[in-house]
Amino acid sequence: MESVKRLICMLLAFLCIGGCRNRQTLTEQQPQEPQQSTKIEVDNAPSNHVPSETEEPEPVLPLAEKIICVDPGHEVTSQRVQEPISPHSNATKEAFVGGASGRNQTEEQLNLAVGLRLQVLLEEQGAKVIMTRTTHESDMTSYKRAQMANENHSDLCIRIHADGSSDASVYGMSMLVPYGDQLASQDIVQPSQAAGECVLNAALAATGAKNNGIVQRSDLTGFNFAEVPTILIEMGFLSNPDEDARMETEEYRDKLAQGICNGIIDYFASVSDNQ
Ligand SMILES: [Zn+2]
Incomplete structure (x- = not known):
């Protein structure tokens, strides 16, 4: 009986640790979600950006910085x-x-x-x-x-x-x-x-x-x-x-x-x- 009890305890402990670990993983991931989505937007920005002729760098004016x-x-x-x-x-x-x-x-x-x-x-x-x-x-x-x-x-x-x-x-x-x-x-x-x-x-x-x-x-x-x-x-x-x-x-x-x-x-x- 003792060995069965010990086995049950070990199983419960394992489940608890695993469950906690899972929850921990979830809470760790949650704040990352907005970061990930922000990062995706930033990463996507250049590929979505279609340069047009009107957006070419402005020519330097003759008296710029004078x-x-x-x-x-x-x-x-x-x-x-x-x-x-x-x-x-x-x-x-x-x-x-x-x-x-x-x-x-x-x-x-x-x-x-x-x-x-x-x-x-x-x-x-x-x-x-x-x-x-x-x-x-x-x-x-x-x-x-x-x-x-x-x-x-x-x-x-x-x-x-x-x-x-x-x-x-x-x-x-x-x-x-x-x-x-x-x-x-x-x-x-x-x-x-x-x-x-x-x-x-x-x-x-x-x-x-x-x-x-x-x-x-x-x-x-x-x-x-x-x-x-x-x-x-x-x-x-x-x-x-x-x-x-x-x-x-x-x-x-x-x-x-x-x-x-x-x-x-x-x-x-x-x-x-x-x-
Ligand atoms: Zn004068």
């Missing part, structure tokens, strides 16, 4: 502030000077209109654009604008201006570039010159304006505090009635912005060619 500071010159302000001319001297000058005037437009208005157009065009080409101002009113001195371009690690800063002269017969487009011993950084001279040539040539081509060439300047706060390549386009003379009238039109402002944008693309293409 940071460009657009600085529409002048502003509307009642402030009177002095600003330094260069990091190498204590001399200061009036920060807010009015700029030129045309018959129906001020230079500040024209510069902003072209600057805002340029912002859109540059962003369409993939650039990150830093605007020194987007409104007529502003307290941004040339010193602050240069700092803004520097602090944002701009690859290029384009300053947008128009000219004025006491001689109404003078007209045409020119490009100012940094030069001289008042600069914070001599490293900007060569790339600024190269960018200035590209942008002037492309803006001339887009507008048909008269070429007044490239002018090196050592007296501009916005150049002397620049630590990134910086150029200044003088788009035309507001004091010349014909050029002033042209620069009033939407069509010509579009051409100016498109020309500047084309020149910036040309400049960065030439930089990457040289590397």
Whole structure:
């Protein structure tokens, strides 16, 4: 009898262990089920994915990853502030000077209109654009604008201006570039010159304006505090009635912005060619 009892006990124990083991296996498997189904979906995703032509990788835009500071010159302000001319001297000058005037437009208005157009065009080409101002009113001195371009690690800063002269017969487009011993950084001279040539040539081509060439300047706060390549386009003379009238039109402002944008693309293409 004892041996029969022992046999029954062993059988019960075996059944219990087996049953527990089975249950254990079940509880172990249960949480795995959703994982398995998730995994199956993931595994199946590529095989179910039919690539279409519209899903091809997007082409890299010409100004992708470029940071460009657009600085529409002048502003509307009642402030009177002095600003330094260069990091190498204590001399200061009036920060807010009015700029030129045309018959129906001020230079500040024209510069902003072209600057805002340029912002859109540059962003369409993939650039990150830093605007020194987007409104007529502003307290941004040339010193602050240069700092803004520097602090944002701009690859290029384009300053947008128009000219004025006491001689109404003078007209045409020119490009100012940094030069001289008042600069914070001599490293900007060569790339600024190269960018200035590209942008002037492309803006001339887009507008048909008269070429007044490239002018090196050592007296501009916005150049002397620049630590990134910086150029200044003088788009035309507001004091010349014909050029002033042209620069009033939407069509010509579009051409100016498109020309500047084309020149910036040309400049960065030439930089990457040289590397
Ligand atoms: Zn100006």
